[in-house]
Amino acid sequence: MKDLFKKLGFILFIAFFIGIMVACGADEEEVSGDDGNTNGDSSEESASSDGEEVELRMLWWGSQDRHDRTLEAIELYMEKNPNVTINAEFTGWDGYWEKMATQAAGGNLPDIVQMDYKYLAEYAGKDLLANLNDHVDSGALDLSDVEDTYVSGGRLDGNLYAVNMGANAHAIAYDPAMFEEAGVDAPEPGYTWEDLKSFSKEVSDNLGDGVYGTQPSAGLMGFKHYLRENDTWLYNDAGTALGYEDDQLLADFLQITVDMIDEGSAAPPDVFKTAGANVEQFPIVNEETAIVMDLHSNQIIAMQQAAGRPIELMLQPMLEGGELGHYIKPSQFFSVTQHSEQQEEAAKFISFMTNDIEANDILNAERGVPIATKVREHLKESVDDAGKKMFEYVELAQEYSREIDPPDPQGSTEVESLFENEVEDAIYYGEVTPEEAAANFREKASAILAENE
Amino acid sequence: MNKSKKRRTFIYHFSIWVIGLLMIYPILWTIASSLKPENEIFRNSASLIPSIIKWGNYAQGWQGFGNLSFATFFINSTFVTTMVVVGTLFSSTLVAFGFARIKFRFRTPLFVCMIITLMLPQQVTLIPQYILFHNLGWVNTYLPLIVPAFIGGIPFFIFLMVQFIRGIPRELDEAAYMDGCSTFGIFYRIILPLTTPALATVAIFSFYWTWDDFMTPLVYLNDTSLYTVALGLQMFSDPSSVSAWGPMFAMSVASIIPQLLVFLFFQKYLVEGITAGGVKG
Amino acid sequence: MSSNMETAELNKQRSRSKEGKLRSQLRIDLVGFAFISPWLIGFLGFIVGPMLASLYFSFTDYDLLSDPNWIGLSNYMNMFTNDDRFWKAIRVTLVFVFGSVPLKLAFALFVAMLFNTSRKGVGLYRTLFYVPSILGGSVAIAVVWKQLFGRQGAVNDIFEFLGLPTMSWVTSPDFALSTLILLVVWQFGSPMLIFLAGLKAIPKELYEAASVDGASPILQFLKITIPMLSPVIFFNLVMQTIQGFMAFTQSFLITEGGPLDSTLFYAVYLYEKAFAHFDMGYASALAWILLLICGIFTAFIFRTAKTWVYYESEGGN
Structure with a gap:
């Protein structure tokens, strides 16, 4: 008994000791940081250069590779601009948006944040993101080498709120070896939804039990693409109602999945639902399906790594007599927040990440295909096999693209969960008919969007 | 030793091992995955035996992010967790003694208040709490993680200690009063030693909860050099791009080790606890 | 606080002389509040404010990113009349x-x-059995559980x-919830x-005396173990119930509330409202x-406690 107290005392002592060490460590860091700054000051005096000390906070999500690369690129920037200090704050994907929301509520957002297309309208609409137009005009943010298709995704009502850090395109992926084994021709650009059904069926039939042609997708991403092929969009321009008139469109789209599951050419939900959002667990990795629908082009890298064999990217199916559905989608953005007192400096850094060849050699297109033409041409030569596939695919998709629709309106995250729960999953599990799902979706989505009026 | 007793012992151990295997299967799986090459973790996920053993996952994981290795995260976590354990032991025993042994006015309403605080999901108090700590200038320090433990932030432990203290016969206190012991003396000399098993449980739980907690450090810490192990673990994964699964599993295994050590250290007090002579009415 | 004051206080409390009663009660109050002060300070300083703030938010339309707007009872009305997912x-x-609380407690006690x-x-065994609880809500456990109960998982191998x-x-709408229940039962550590610590606190003499009297193990369990353990059983019952209502990670990490909302825990729904739909007002409600x-x-559990929880310090029922 006494023993325990003695030990607890010891632990207390150690804790105290470590506490002092950590505190000192933190002090030292701060001091050395200050030192760095003063050095910067003194060198500045001699070498002139621009202005005073700048300290920027920058927040992003990602995994190990991205953290390492981004940190190195930041280092490079600080070397080239000794008056700037950038404090890197990074996390994984989980929790990122909670951290953002809490900091937004606390008025404490970092200067630069990584932004997702899905949340852009919410944050820009609440006046949390800075309009970068002026910085583009002043030249602080240099987008002269960037084609407009790569920039437009970050605009809302003509104001630029976010700069694309990597281009992506909607894609499907297939396993060429499985197609060969099944003796079926792999899909070519220009194939249609009917073709998809028929070669999926063939693959399923030829490869035997437990192997399916396609991992189907009745998700919103696919439906949006389908709507574009029908020359309409999910939301109206004001974001106050659904943009398409005819519920038959959704019913037809869902019917494709229903038919494919019924015919056995697409995998039933218990085969693919376990994976959730993890590309590495998709059934194609285990050769359980030959195709997976509704991907982003940069996911090929993770998928090929997990599968350990070649996987190819292909366009979405076309609609006979329909419009082009593809568009270039920003994989993620950098935005400058309204809480920032150094918006111009932040814009300069984003410009550097966009245009600097050296920095992009470090970043190595990990966030998607770079948007500046020079950088893209340069990197195309040096990326690995999966990276090359991504580059080539985005170029291919661009040929089949037309302009991207405006970012989703406020409330769209709620519409997305509605679609997932009451349309997509309900269709997979055969709980509703396509017609019922379409009517139900219209009713509930309209109610959500009406709040934007 | 007779035969039937031997057989009983055998059955006891055998059945525990069978259930035990079920218990540790996930840890075996995690260890196996931490040693697999990236293209085998999910391709061959049911297998517990990697085709080749890839120690590189540990090296790559330990390396961390930029020039921030897991050593930093482990030091940070150790510091935060130790402080929280100490704080929790300190506050929960004192407060519990107050609630369990002293009949002050408003005791019941205050106790009810404490239980009620357990029932409001953290998600909705997160934002106001953040604003509060932000105004105190505590954001980006360890204070929001540690201070609440010292001022009884975890009612679970208070309630636990209350229950244990109420189970101790009051005659012991009264005898001590007679001997001229102060209230604090009773708390320190009589009650605390008798609740050793409960204290050990509190220590184990508060260690594990703090070590594992991801939301609080995520929200309050900005500077990555302050991050804890739980935060470091989730920085490997990003479903929208390439997650580093191998290193993540490797570091998950590494992160379990301190927890096991702490458990092994404290669990023997669950056994020693009160010996038969300890309680004499 | 001097010890002779305490003794005096005790004596007064004992003698219950009417005159001294009030003064001694004041002293007891002081001592009591001194002991609970760590919690009281934390409660008043860090807990009450945020709780009241969330109560206020529940009457507003608050999207986290801009200021809350007072809308009265609308959130509550909506919830009860117009929200299938709430039900x-x-x-x-x-x-x-x-499903989970009784199973988990029975297993843990066993x-x-x-x-x-x-x-x-x-x-060693204790450690083995505690391991699942250490893994807690990690990403690793989510992957393992999905693998274990997936199509090609170990569970199916055994079933086959x-x-x-x-x-x-x-991923089955009919069974997903059951597997999550199984998961929390399995994390019974x-x-x-707590049961172990409670069992250790039972004086061995009681069993020895009972054995001498020839009571069977079952009788000993019913007449000694259960009553002596009842404060701890009570604690576990209350805490597990509360934690059950608050359960979040299992569903959030493994099934994300699906399939078809079959594992939509209340806390998961609340979280979705707060942080995915930016409707903190509704989430607070x-x-x-x-x-x-x-x-x-x-x-209700506290009410019934009087009939079955036995406190050594209070002389029992």
Whole structure:
């Protein structure tokens, strides 16, 4: 008994000791940081250069590779601009948006944040993101080498709120070896939804039990693409109602999945639902399906790594007599927040990440295909096999693209969960008919969007 | 030793091992995955035996992010967790003694208040709490993680200690009063030693909860050099791009080790606890 | 605080002379508040404010990113009249609580009894059995569980061997919730430890005396173990119930509330409203309703406690 107290005392002592060490460590860091700054000051005096000390906070999500690369690129920037200090704050994907929301509520957002297309309208609409137009005009943010298709995704009502850090395109992926084994021709650009059904069926039939042609997708991403092929969009321009008139469109789209599951050419939900959002667990990795629908082009890298064999990217199916559905989608953005007192400096850094060849050699297109033409041409030569596939695919998709629709309106995250729960999953599990799902979706989505009026 | 007793012992151990295997299967799986090459973790996920053993996952994981290795995260976590354990032991025993042994006015309403605080999901108090700590200038320090433990932030432990203290016969206190012991003396000399098993449980739980907690450090810490192990673990994964699964599993295994050590250290007090002579009415 | 003051106070409390009663009560109050002051300061400083803030938010339209707007009872009205998923979440959560709590406690008590011996190797066994609880809500456990109960998981291998039907349990709308219940039952480590600590606190003399009197092990269990352990059983019951209502990670990490909302825990729904739909006002209203529901159940358990919880210090029932 006494023993325990003695030990607890010891632990207390150690804790105290470590506490002092950590505190000192933190002090030292701060001091050395200050030192760095003063050095910067003194060198500045001699070498002139621009202005005073700048300290920027920058927040992003990602995994190990991205953290390492981004940190190195930041280092490079600080070397080239000794008056700037950038404090890197990074996390994984989980929790990122909670951290953002809490900091937004606390008025404490970092200067630069990584932004997702899905949340852009919410944050820009609440006046949390800075309009970068002026910085583009002043030249602080240099987008002269960037084609407009790569920039437009970050605009809302003509104001630029976010700069694309990597281009992506909607894609499907297939396993060429499985197609060969099944003796079926792999899909070519220009194939249609009917073709998809028929070669999926063939693959399923030829490869035997437990192997399916396609991992189907009745998700919103696919439906949006389908709507574009029908020359309409999910939301109206004001974001106050659904943009398409005819519920038959959704019913037809869902019917494709229903038919494919019924015919056995697409995998039933218990085969693919376990994976959730993890590309590495998709059934194609285990050769359980030959195709997976509704991907982003940069996911090929993770998928090929997990599968350990070649996987190819292909366009979405076309609609006979329909419009082009593809568009270039920003994989993620950098935005400058309204809480920032150094918006111009932040814009300069984003410009550097966009245009600097050296920095992009470090970043190595990990966030998607770079948007500046020079950088893209340069990197195309040096990326690995999966990276090359991504580059080539985005170029291919661009040929089949037309302009991207405006970012989703406020409330769209709620519409997305509605679609997932009451349309997509309900269709997979055969709980509703396509017609019922379409009517139900219209009713509930309209109610959500009406709040934007 | 007779035969039937031997057989009983055998059955006891055998059945525990069978259930035990079920218990540790996930840890075996995690260890196996931490040693697999990236293209085998999910391709061959049911297998517990990697085709080749890839120690590189540990090296790559330990390396961390930029020039921030897991050593930093482990030091940070150790510091935060130790402080929280100490704080929790300190506050929960004192407060519990107050609630369990002293009949002050408003005791019941205050106790009810404490239980009620357990029932409001953290998600909705997160934002106001953040604003509060932000105004105190505590954001980006360890204070929001540690201070609440010292001022009884975890009612679970208070309630636990209350229950244990109420189970101790009051005659012991009264005898001590007679001997001229102060209230604090009773708390320190009589009650605390008798609740050793409960204290050990509190220590184990508060260690594990703090070590594992991801939301609080995520929200309050900005500077990555302050991050804890739980935060470091989730920085490997990003479903929208390439997650580093191998290193993540490797570091998950590494992160379990301190927890096991702490458990092994404290669990023997669950056994020693009160010996038969300890309680004499 | 000087000890002779305490003694005086004790004596007064003992003698209960009417005159001294008030003054001595004041002293007792002071001592009491001194002991609970760490909690009281934290409660008043860090807890009450945010709680009241969330109560206020529940009457507003608050999207986290801009200022809250007062809308009165709309959130509550909407919840009860116009929100299927709210009712679904309540149903799922109740099934989860009633399914997992009794099972988990029974299992934890059983294992704790098993380990309450001084046999060789018990320390190791305890550790083995505690391991699942250490893994807690990590990403690793989510992947493992999905793998275990997936289509090609170990569970199906066993079922196939036994000639039972196989399926992907964790993605089936009918069985997903059951696998999550199984998961929390399997993580029984924390109530087990508390039971163990409680068992250790039971004086061995009681059993010795009972054995001398010839009481059977079952009788000893019913007449000694259960009553002596009742404060701890009570604690575990209350805490597990509350934690059951608050359950979040299991569903969030493994099934994300699906498939078809079959594992939509209340806290998961609340989280989705708050952080995915930016509707903190509505989420706060949900939270206060949860507090109410949870409070009713807890109050009920406390009410019944008088009849079955035995406190050594209070001379029992």
